Amino acid sequence: MAASQTPTSPQSAPLVPREPFLTKRRAFSIVGLIIFLGFFAIPIYQTILLEMVGDTGQLMQQIVIGLTKGTYIAVIALGYTLVYGILELINFAHGDLFMIGAFLSLIFISLFGLDPKTSSGLTIFFSLIAILGLVMLCTAFLNAGIERFAYRPLRNAPRLAPLISAIGMSFVLQNVGIFLGDGLIWGKAADALGSDALERVSTAMGSQSVAPKNIPDLLPNGQVFFIPDSLKYTYKDLLVVVVSLGLLAGLYSFVRFTKLGKAIRATAQDRDAARLMGINADRTISVTFLIGGALGGAAGMIVGLYNGTALFTMGFTAGLLSFTAAVLGGIGNILGSALGGLLIGLILALSDQYIGARWSNAVIFAILVLILLFRPTGLLGQEGGQKA
């Protein structure tokens, strides 16, 4: 542990010993970068910049779309960062937990019988809040259960073992998603119990378990009143941002200002030392997974409602983006992950507009490589906080 901070005063900024900026390795990468930019990229930048200046309205629109997407990527990224921070485990199952969150919200929405055409706005509003709570509760305990049975027994095993276990859990959850998405099973249950609510779930899932499911469009689609019509920004977008930012702020203040949050930070820094200070490490880790799971479930519901689709593979795609966001911002660092999420959302949208949708994934990873060249620990990552 190279950390110079102590568990009792972790709020203070880490005192990372600064190495001289121009090391030999850096000098090489800078020269390489200049050659790359000079020969290949400048003509591209020029056209892109001209395009951006030429239509600022469209540029603003894409920035807004990108940032909105970025906020929910950030919420998923937090799940990766929390678990990595405390266990140094890349929890591959987190993306799939997010997917389960989307499926659960579709199930609850159908059980409640919510329909954008018939239900009143007030019913939808309160039901959605209740459903958000339910989904977060379910995924929180699911995540804690996964930790208890798939990761805890391997805690002192070589580091690869829990990693493989996490990949395994990811596949297990995908299959749970396929199972939950099977309308025929729900139909049978509905027939057996004579329940209309279950029948609605069956209809929502359709006859093919692995096909994309349509989540009803329950969020308000009107233009936000204080934003001029030239910029398309609906209450739906606003809600996604507000709920996501609320979750981010809630988590940040929880980890920073509460006793339990302090215990989490202490355990993350040095589990054994934390134990010596009287912190119950197992309980603290369980709490971390509970929180991570709740965030994953909430993100699943937000994204499900926002994009209107639940699909059993959606966790893999979203997980990859969010994990990248966490690494970009500095995995293990909450604000870093949030920043990484916003950046990735922004880059995706701008790349879709100015470079071409087919290149967007390549652009993201190119930028990730560039940033890691200069800051191997991510944008806000602390070298001292990483236990290599």
Add this chain to the structure above:
Amino acid sequence: MKRFLSFSLVLTMIMVILAACGTQTGGTTKTTVTIVSSLPRTGSSKGQTDTIVNAIKMRLEEAKYTACDGNVEIKYEDLDDATAAKGAWDEAKEAENANAAASNKDVMVYIGTFNSGAAKISIPILNNAGIVMISPANTYPGLTKDGKGAEGEPAVYYPKGTRNYTRVVPADDLQGAAAGNWAKELGVTNVYILDDTELYGKGIADVFAATAEKNGIKIAGRDSIDAKASDYKALMSKIAATNPDMIYFGGITQSNAGQLVKDMRAAGMTADKVKFMGPDGIFEQAFIDAAGADNAEGVYATFGGVPPAKLEGKGAEWYNAYKAKFNAEPEAYAVYGYESTNVALAAINQSCASINRETILKNVFATKDFDGVLGKWGFDASGDTTLTQMSGQQIKGGAFEFVQVLK
């Protein structure tokens, strides 16, 4: 004494076994021909392939699983070329199916594949094995036609130099062109073209683009999508800024066509302002389910044939029989599954004198003026059907409705 007893016991056993063998080889003169189909049986193509397999079984049941006046016994194996993890067809799985077919000497007809990309994998394997392929759904032109696909196609798929691949559906060069002409008829002036980077999707979008340009339709832009992306809001905002009156998507339901339409509507491109058209890859109920009926309303789809309910003559009889038997509507490709089996059985019946892969292959390719459920048709030298009839569909009231026959 004891030794003699055991010796005679062994001797009798050997004789019994020999006698049993004798009756087996002497008594049954039945030859077995196995027909296999390799289709994506897992994933969202399952709805389509269920009805194709139903149709194949239906035709075989009509023939009582025999050919050549009962002298040939037909077996059928329903192979899956998709994996649950992918939810769509998979290269390794298709190769596995083709190799299994090649190594089983009873397999003489291979009905498949459903996806053109999968056919690229299995054609060379089966070409070496000399097994005839009859595809009920592949429409990528490069599989059979010179100069219509990538460089080197289609020769790269036929390592033996002879052809073994046929299809009962018209290829995309016809469908893409029909879509381009239909767009013109619908009064489209400015079209944005998307594809899913797959063989089928990109191929058909290329043909569409060429035809649209020839018809004087302005092309607002061209892009490829990441079929796994969670949404296309940014892309749709970009497209909306180019003010198109139609978006053409070369792709299939499984490459996220539903999400595309959702985000297109959310970006303010409603059905009355901007049309959405796709090829037969979105011509299925799964597409409407994925997009949501409200969003899917008004979407156009072309199809390399006529929808089941609009078939005439023998086709109409088949349609009614199918509905009576399975108590469900057949999906668009079911009739092609039926016709593939039909052609295979006809070829087997002409090969009674010597049942082997070579003769059956020769007789499938010799199909001319075949009086099937699709009408009178045949295969040309490259294995393509002589049928060229296409149709256009539109989603109305949450279901695809036949609009017109396209030329």
